[in-house]
Amino acid sequence: MNWSKQFRIKPGRAVRLADRDAGWTDGFKDKDDALDALRENVALMSELQNLLYAERKHALLIVLQGMDASGKDGTIRHVMSGLNPQSCYVRSFKQPTPEEMGHDFLWRIHHVVPARGEIGIFNRSHYEDVLVVRVHDLVPRAIWKRRYDQIKAFEKTLTLNDTVILKFFLHTSRDEQRARLQERLDDPAKRWKVAPSDFTERKYWEAYQEAYEEALTRCSTSAAPWFVIPADHKWFRNWAVSQVIVETLKGLNMKFPKPTYNPADIRIT
Numbered sequence: 001m002n003w004s005k006q007f008r009i010k011p012g013r014a015v016r017l018a019d020r021d022a023g024w025t026d027g028f029k030d031k032d033d034a035l036d037a038l039r040e041n042v043a044l045m046s047e048l049q050n051l052l053y054a055e056r057k058h059a060l061l062i063v064l065q066g067m068d069a070s071g072k073d074g075t076i077r078h079v080m081s082g083l084n085p086q087s088c089y090v091r092s093f094k095q096p097t098p099e100e101m102g103h104d105f106l107w108r109i110h111h112v113v114p115a116r117g118e119i120g121i122f123n124r125s126h127y128e129d130v131l132v133v134r135v136h137d138l139v140p141r142a143i144w145k146r147r148y149d150q151i152k153a154f155e156k157t158l159t160l161n162d163t164v165i166l167k168f169f170l171h172t173s174r175d176e177q178r179a180r181l182q183e184r185l186d187d188p189a190k191r192w193k194v195a196p197s198d199f200t201e202r203k204y205w206e207a208y209q210e211a212y213e214e215a216l217t218r219c220s221t222s223a224a225p226w227f228v229i230p231a232d233h234k235w236f237r238n239w240a241v242s243q244v245i246v247e248t249l250k251g252l253n254m255k256f257p258k259p260t261y262n263p264a265d266i267r268i269t
């Protein structure tokens with residue numbers, strides 16, 4: 001089964017999030033079944049990362065987006081846990097600094113994209129500039145409206161220069177967000193994760209869903225596809241993200257580079 005296809009948004013297809021079940025878990029008997037599959041994928045990702053690094057032909061950029069408490073941090077913790085930190089890093093994008101604000105919105109993004117051989121993971125991304133910025137009118141409509149085309153052109157440039165881009169929208173339901181926010185309030189080990197603003201932000205749920213729908217619809221391209229991952233069940237989310245990464249890396253048909261010397265000629269003294 002090609003799972004990537006299952007979650008991928010076909011270019012030009014209008015996305016309606018309400019029609020997609022955030023609690024979908026097809027393909028598994030139970031949670032343990034999925035945990036086994038995740039463990040296998042984590043091991044495969046480690047091997048494939050090693051090949052990516054050795055070959056240095058492609059960079060891999062993984063973009064994670066989703067509502068508050070959708071599990072961006074958890075995905076990084078559980079799915080990326082087997083990766084070698086030597087050629088992998090995470091960038092989190094918060095409110096832009098004054099210096100970043102002085103530049104175009106892609107400036108802070110472009111200089112931290114992964115190099116060939118590396119895996120870069122974005123916890124939030126340039127999409128915030130058509131999400132939070134749109135929902136809260138942080139710039140005039142005419143300005144954010146132009147950004148979809150700029151994002152597509154930027155991502156096209158990256159892919160034409162050997163960067164493989166995978167963009168994951170962690171699709172959670174409003175009820176699940178409520179439960180997770182409540183849990184963060186109740187659990188002393190999780191309280192640090194929430195700020196009062198997370199609770200007020202929830203009021204903008206519909207506006208965010210609309211903003212996401214437009215971003216997913218307009219910016220899912222064959223070169224840089226969006227994947228909508230059912231994310232109400234953490235175990236399914238983790239497996240699904242790992243599965244798309246594994247399928248994509250396998251599809252690159254990577255090979256270890258041939259040595260530029262004849263190993264038989266070398267005598268180790």
Ligand code: ATP
Nearest residue numbers: 073092093094095096123124128129132133138193
């Ligand atoms: P966590 O809460 O799990 O630690 P987070 O990504 O929510 O992670 P916060 O510091 O809570 O981190 O929030 C970062 C905030 O920065 C988010 O509300 C996000 O929408 C905002 N942000 C990111 N990029 C931009 C941008 N370009 N313009 C304005 N706000 C942005």
Ligand code: MG
Nearest residue numbers: 068193195198
């Ligand atoms: Mg937050």
